[in-house]
Amino acid sequence: MLRVRFHGRGGHGVKTASRILGSAAFCTGLQVQDSPVYGAERRGAAIAAFTRIDKQVIQERGLVLDPDLILVADETLFTDPGAALLAGVEFASVVFINSARDRVLLATEYGIPCPVVTLDLSTLTTDVVGRGASFSATLGTAACALAGITDRSVVSQAVQKELESLHLTPELIAKNVNAASQVLDHLSAVSIRERPQGHTASPIHPPIHLLGPEGTPVIYAPGNSARRHTGSWRVFRPEIDLNACTRCGICFAECPDAAIHLNEKAFPVVDYDNCKGCLICETECPVHCISEQKEVRT
Amino acid sequence: MTTGLETGCALLTGNATAAWAARLADVDYVPAFPITPQTEIIESLAAWSSGGEIPARVVNLDSEHSMITAAGAAAATGCRAFTATSSQGLLYAMEALYTVAGWRVPFVLVNVSRGLAAPITLEPDHNDILAARDSGCIQIHAETCQEVLDSILMGYRIAEDPRVRLPVIVNMDGFYLSFTREPVALPDPARVRAFLPAFDPGAVAFRASRPIAQGVGALGGPLYTHFRHQAHLAARNALTVHEEVATAFELEFGRSYDVIERYQMDDAEYVLVMAGSFATKAKAAIHTLRARGRRVGLLRLRLIRPWPAEAIRRELAGRRAAAVIDQNISPGLGGILFQEVAATMISSQSRPGVMRSFVGGLGGKDISPGEFMHVVDVLENSGPDEPTEPELLYTEADWSQIHPLLVIAQTPDRHSNEEAAP
């Protein structure tokens, strides 16, 4: 069985990517399971999707905790512990990262023990499909290629079918099929290593009863959500040029997340630990002293 | 009017008793919604509240779903809340019942059992209350009006104990208790206060000085499992807490309760297992049967959640045969409590050689002495390999009563068992 796990943010199209791989494998006569997992978080937050492929009926369900392939749509997720990109990486044969950076450097930087494959899907997708497009077609195709499904007509059909089900316009689908085809030019099948089989019984934790309301989900530390650090969701960061700022207070008032506060001189200060990068502040600044910068994290 | 406080005893219906129990428990808050046969309970409390006889605030809500939410929210704020419903009302509140049990807030809800629609009816059976058996609420089933009163007072002690912290439902049968007057000993309010001091919510209540978030989401299997299972452990604790509370109650008021009631059990070879007010009828039948030399006893289930497995196993061990008479029906399965009793006995080496399931008393249909005789006959004549298919207690007399009605309604006379014949 081939177990594939996709990581991205809501809006990146990882669910559709997992389905493109699923559909392509299904077309070639294989057994397939694909599924996404949703948490409490919304668009911009880390999400994952899974595809299992086998010649036999698949006797697994749910999360893929022991992936053969891990595909990462957004490199910045490595700094988000909640995204758990490397969970079960010891089973993985390859980690694919959407990045223009050097793959050996990435492996060292993020402590990836297996080979890393990269391709700059962001640039490719933006160039061929357009700015702000999701990575579903390019990421799904990358997975197909790495999994050894390289027949262009099979992959194109899978992309076509999955994007049609999302009601994309024919022009947009054609652009995505084109982008997918270019991904096939750059990537090829990787060899999947054998892994040991068999499980031993798990140790069971004895139940512990907490008295009264302690046994319910009560939060005694209200306002503690700043510890989530939703700044990891951000793709573009707002930068305020304080020399041009007139202290009008609009960015402060309109930030949905209270991620801008005013300092003692009433200048706005961005809380980058938590700013999700919605960029309402940039749009609304009347003197245009807020600019967007592509987020780079190390 | 003689309240009975002077004499210590009064002639009260089950509904009036429930209202008196809430009054004696010095409840703070009564969210209400009318439904027959429960409505008299909240009417009494509303009259006392508006007359200034009790400090409790009585508020009419817009549905039982809202009513249970309001009761739970008030308890989550530190009030002692009381409310009552029945039948369709309990089912309408079902989502809220699970919710407030999940909040782990203490209050007492009286359910006046009534058969469920459709077809709509007014008289009792236990399908309503048993539909709530997985909600996390504690369930106490009363046989008499006195037991209604005592169970409500004990119910607050159990619900508010930090080891439990769950809502308690006290169940009484509609009409058979709710509208039936019988003598009830009303305890002295000062002694009730000694037995049941004011509710102390501790650190979990809404206060300006101490903001908290209650009832929040718990996403992910391990986290959800942890909290959900806590409710199970808390409910299991109610067995121990019930024992302690019963001891304190007996010391204060002289009446003693166990999680089950044993009637003529010492030498019983044949045991009837029942819950609720119809147990009284079983006791009368046992009296007759005993006079004929047949050694029959009754095991009455008082606590149904938590399930008193140990007491049931102890009481049924070594008997020749047991019959569970369920006043409920799970279509496609049969009696609900039979399944739970049978599962309890499965691991016992000395379980009764015969265990039979009977369904009777649906929608308030009588279980006559003759039907109890029939049940015991079946037990005596059954072997260990008899099927456990439930038998419906429905007499020739019952059929002759309703058959003319089918004729009046011009019901087409088609029998599936006849059609199936060649």
Add this chain to the structure above:
Amino acid sequence: MKVKREFFRNLKELPTEELLAPGSPMCAGCGGLITLRLVLKVLGPNVVVVNAAGCLTMLAAYPYSPLRASWLYTTMGSAPAGAQGVRDALDVLIARGRLPASEDLRVVVLAGDGSTLDIGLSSMSGAIHRGLDFHYICYDNEAFGNTGFQGSSSSPFGSRTATSPAGTTQHKKDLFALWLAHRPPYAATVSAADPVDLAEKVRRSMQFRGPKLFVGLATCPPGWGIDPAQGHHVGKLALDTGIWPLKEAVHGEVRHTYVPDHLKPVEDYLQTQARFHHLFSPQRHDDILATIQNEVIGYWNEVRHREFPQTLLGELSRADLR
């Protein structure tokens, strides 16, 4: 034309205190979240928020809560009843001397439009009818946003939802009018796109005992199909096209707190959102667009007649759109 304000004249006067900490799991650019943040700023910290299932339910997901105030999640259909229980309990405990008045809280229901106008309608109606002393905040994103943007009875005519892919054929229920039929002391429509108007109304409402409505148009980037950065801009267009009137009613007396001198064409608003794209492409649906525009013009003409009979504000027509 704007009305005179008593408490907040400009943005600089908004309270700087934050009662909603950053780090919530809401979408980037959430219009419901900004509405709640602004309301809470004015209400202050002594608040318990009673929530109905919806997008904002996930604000408090164990072990995190962004609220520097109390929170109780109830069910989708009974948040107003939860508010009733909390309010009554606080009143009884204070009246019986078991709680000092200094521990009292303002009770606030937080519900989306689906909870408010569909599953929780009778619970809300009951609470208003009982005269419950509470604030009701409806963040109106005009659909069941949390479950993937299915149509609610607040979805506007012509809008596409997950359950009306060809466009909603019903007209939006009027929550403000529904409240007025219950004769509450205070009701208001608000928009995060006008924070000063919102703050002023919240502050004004605090002098009234009884049920107080705040329904805020909540721009929804994923549901409406807008870039998160455009949320505020789209919210302003809703005001300037007259689609979302800002008004309040004190003891039933209605006044509009922002009366645009000229209305922008509704198309300026509709075209910003993917949920209305089908009205323009592949072909224009002039009939639907005209219905939406005429409803808006008719509404504002009625407002002019009723509230400004003495002024020079004449009858609006399509020719007046700018």
